Amino acid sequence: MDLLLTLQNYIKRAGLVSMAGPVLIVMILAMMVLPLPPMLLDILFTFNIAIAIMVLLVSMNTTKPLDFAVFPTVLLITTLLRLSLNVASTRIVLLEGHTGPAAAGKVIESFGHFLVGGNYAVGIVVFSILVVINFVVITKGAGRIAEVGARFTLDAMPGKQMAIDADLNAGLIGEDVARKRRAEIAQEADFYGSMDGASKFVRGDAVAGIIILLINIVGGLIVGVVQHGLDISVAAKNYTLLTIGDGLVAQIPALVISTAAGIVVSRVSSEENIGQQLVGQLFKQPQVIMLTAAIIGSMGLIPGMPNFAFLLLAGSMGGLAWYLTQKSEKAVELEQAEVAAAPVVTESPEASWEDVAQVDVLGLEVGYRLITLVDKTQDGDLLRRIKGIRKKFTQDIGFLPPSVHIRDNLDLRPNGYRITLKGVEMGSGEAYPNQLLAINPGSVSGELPGMQTRDPAFGLPAVWIDLAMRDQAQVMGYTVVDPGTVVATHLSHLISTRAAELLGRQEVQQLLDHLAKVSPKLVEDLVPKTLPLGVVQKVLQNLLDEGMHIRDMRTIVETLAEYAPRSQDPFQLTSLVRVALGPAIVQQFYNGAQELQVIGMDKDLEYVLMQAMQSAQGGVGIEPGLADTVLRESRAAAEVQEQMGLPTVMLVPSQLRDLLARFLKRAVPNIRVISHDEVPDFKSIRVTAMVGGRA
Structure with missing residues (x-):
């Protein structure tokens, strides 16, 4: 045995195993000639x-x-x-x-x-x-x-x-x-x-x-x-x-x-x-063997048949069936004895933490026809696109979002997909793997044949067309995208608009740990000595909720560390952080512009709103008639700004900013509200639309 193992090791070291195949083929071919x-x-x-x-x-x-x-x-x-x-x-x-x-x-x-x-x-x-x-x-x-x-x-x-x-x-x-x-x-x-x-x-x-x-x-x-x-x-x-x-x-x-x-x-x-x-499977059922033995035995009793062969085989199969039956009965008796000896369990087992199923923070469920979009072997690139979305989100917003868990769902339509946030649907749509989506940006020169629909991300009119019509659609002014891009764009839009809900305590702690690598003392002085982690999370969520990024964590943490001893109210701290981030906020809406063309507010309306805040319980209430006026005037001003191609940014006093931002968030979601304190001194202001008056 030792000699054999030594020989095997030698063969492996000498590389003779790899030579066996070529040598064998050469010998086989040589046999045809020699x-x-x-x-x-x-x-x-x-x-x-x-x-x-x-x-x-x-x-x-x-x-x-x-x-x-x-x-x-x-x-x-x-x-x-x-x-x-x-x-x-x-x-x-x-x-x-x-x-x-x-x-x-x-x-x-x-x-x-x-x-x-x-x-x-x-x-x-x-x-x-x-x-x-x-x-x-x-x-x-x-x-x-x-x-x-x-x-x-x-x-x-x-x-x-x-x-x-x-x-x-x-x-x-x-x-x-x-x-x-x-x-x-x-x-x-x-x-x-x-x-x-x-x-x-x-x-x-x-x-x-x-x-x-x-x-x-x-x-x-x-x-x-x-x-x-x-x-x-x-x-x-x-x-x-x-x-x-x-x-x-x-x-x-x-x-x-x-x-x-x-x-x-x-x-x-x-x-x-x-x-x-x-x-195990052919001789598993004794009844089948017994029935076969009976049929063979009956054939053996027919005159003229080879009786000995038939009856011998029938007897052998009958004996085998009897043996298997006895063996099965003994196994059943042994099992019953073990059950009788075992303690009787009259109640179902208690629930445990193992029974708790965790909900995916971000999920993408697809119908069976969309599996090709996430299958690399079939040139599906949606997984690569999702990785790119997460990376871009991290670079633009400032924190790493949770992984997107992808799974198929037979309850969906074959071409349907659903995007979930913490187990709750936040968006859905349909995509067709062998077609293209031609989106109408509003200036196309004609109509295309196909299935009419709407872009799931932004709601623009669109039509699903055949692959061969790509060039024609682009010439007519349509924006043409493939099904993977449709799903990826929808996902990117949703996670960007719901960034605040994606920022949990774990992500906040990871942000602070990342900042602590370069500024350990700054983070150590803030959390948990001065502020609880939950308050920091709420401040960051407030910033994200108004469409801001949190890439400048150093400035945010320094501001919180400065004002936290005076107040731990997350909304007040958010306002102070916004002032510190004022140049970044303005740059987000007016990239490089020296003059800020904004929506202003009439002085009388500002005075009325401040009086309403002081008189209202809690300082956040607005009388219904006044609220209706503000909404109507804000919508009109936003339309004027959009027609002129200008950002829909409203400039108000710092005392009104939080109130109006929360008030207009759902009613006029395209308006962004900033305060005078957030505007840098080196920027000039020009009011191009007015709420409650004329520019």
């Missing part, structure tokens, strides 16, 4: 039979097809081996066939005499039957199974990939396990595709066997009669028996290999090999 002595042919024919038996046994002892993934290559090599042996034996048969039946070696002689009794007519019939069985039944069936298996495996790949991604996003498996499972799925598809092609080699081998048989018989007769002067009957007997022996010694291993191929592609993957599955 003449071989009969003794070497005997060894090679025996080796061919041994290889076929090994392949059959390995195929029967595998538990899943990928355990024998090299099988398609083995089919090709064994086919080449048989054909090269046929060529080598044909050479010897034609050269030495006149000397007698042993001219091509003992193996061919034995197959020609022992298996068919030395009768070449019987040999031709037996050979033909073997070829028909191999070609028409086994090989054709195995090829068809491999073809269908490859098709269904490819169709099932997107669902399997989705399941792996869902498990990975849910944290049930790691990246290494997911990578391994993806590789197994790809290997399974490659295996069935290779088996479909490799089965053609075996079928071609069967056809070649028939042609070689005919060539050898005709060629042998010509060589024996013309060149060696043999009698036609003697030549026919010698060369035909040699040819039949040669054909049988090649077709029997081919039949074994084809059977192994059929077993591999027709089995269902499980933890048991073929033998265990056959015994």
Whole structure:
């Protein structure tokens, strides 16, 4: 044993294992050219039979097809081996066939005499039957199974990939396990595709066997009669028996290999090999065996039938059925005894924290026709787009949003998708993988044929068109996007508008930890010494809720640290932070502009609103009539700004900013409210629209 292990280690270190394949192929090809002595042919024919038996046994002892993934290559090599042996034996048969039946070696002689009794007519019939069985039944069936298996495996790949991604996003498996499972799925598809092609080699081998048989018989007769002067009957007997022996010694291993191929592609993957599955499933029900024994026994009682054979088999099957019945009853009694001995549980188990299912913060559910958008093997790039969305969101807004958990949902329409936030739908739509969405920005030159709809992100009129109409739509002024972009844009728009809800305490802590790497003392003095983490979170959410970014965390934390000892009211702290961020706020709306063209408010209306704030309980109430006036005037002013192509920004005193911002948020969502204190001193102001008066 030690010597064997030492030899194996030496072979591995010397790299001889990697050379085995090329050397074997070269030897097989050389056999077609170089003449071989009969003794070497005997060894090679025996080796061919041994290889076929090994392949059959390995195929029967595998538990899943990928355990024998090299099988398609083995089919090709064994086919080449048989054909090269046929060529080598044909050479010897034609050269030495006149000397007698042993001219091509003992193996061919034995197959020609022992298996068919030395009768070449019987040999031709037996050979033909073997070829028909191999070609028409086994090989054709195995090829068809491999073809269908490859098709269904490819169709099932997107669902399997989705399941792996869902498990990975849910944290049930790691990246290494997911990578391994993806590789197994790809290997399974490659295996069935290779088996479909490799089965053609075996079928071609069967056809070649028939042609070689005919060539050898005709060629042998010509060589024996013309060149060696043999009698036609003697030549026919010698060369035909040699040819039949040669054909049988090649077709029997081919039949074994084809059977192994059929077993591999027709089995269902499980933890048991073929033998265990056959015994465990075929002889699982004693009633079936007993009924079969009764039918066979009844046939054995018919006069003229081979009574002994039928009754012997019926008795054997009846005994087997009785044995299995007794074994099953004992197993049931043992199980009942174990149940009786076990303590009786009258109540269901108590609920535990394991029963609590966590809700995904961000989720994307797709119908089954949209699986191709998230399947990389089908050129689906939605996963890459989502990664890009998260990265851009991080750069623009200032914090890393939660991962988007993608899963298929059969309850949705086939082309439907749904975007969820903490388990609640915040947007939905439809996308068509083989079409394009042509969006009307408002200045198109005509209409396009197709399914009318609206852009799910911004509600613009749109139409789903065929792929061939892309250029025509672009010429007419449409904005043309693919289905992946439609879903990605919708998702990007929703998470941008709902950024405040995505900022949890964990994200706030991560922001502070990131800032602490460069300013540890600043963060240490603020949280938790001066402000609770929840107040910092609320301030940041208030900023995000009004469409601001929080990239300048240093300024935000410094401002909070400065004013936190005086007040811990998140709304008051938000106002102070906004003043500190004033230049960034103004730049967000007026990028590089020196003059700010804003919506102003009439002084009288400002005075009335301040009086209403002072008199209202809590300082946040507005009388209904006054509220209606403010809303109407604000909408009109916003329309004036939009018509002039200017930002819809309203400039008000700092005392009114929080009130008006919250008041107008839902009624006039396109207006942004800033205070005088937020405008830098180096900026000039020009009122271009007025609320409550004229500009």
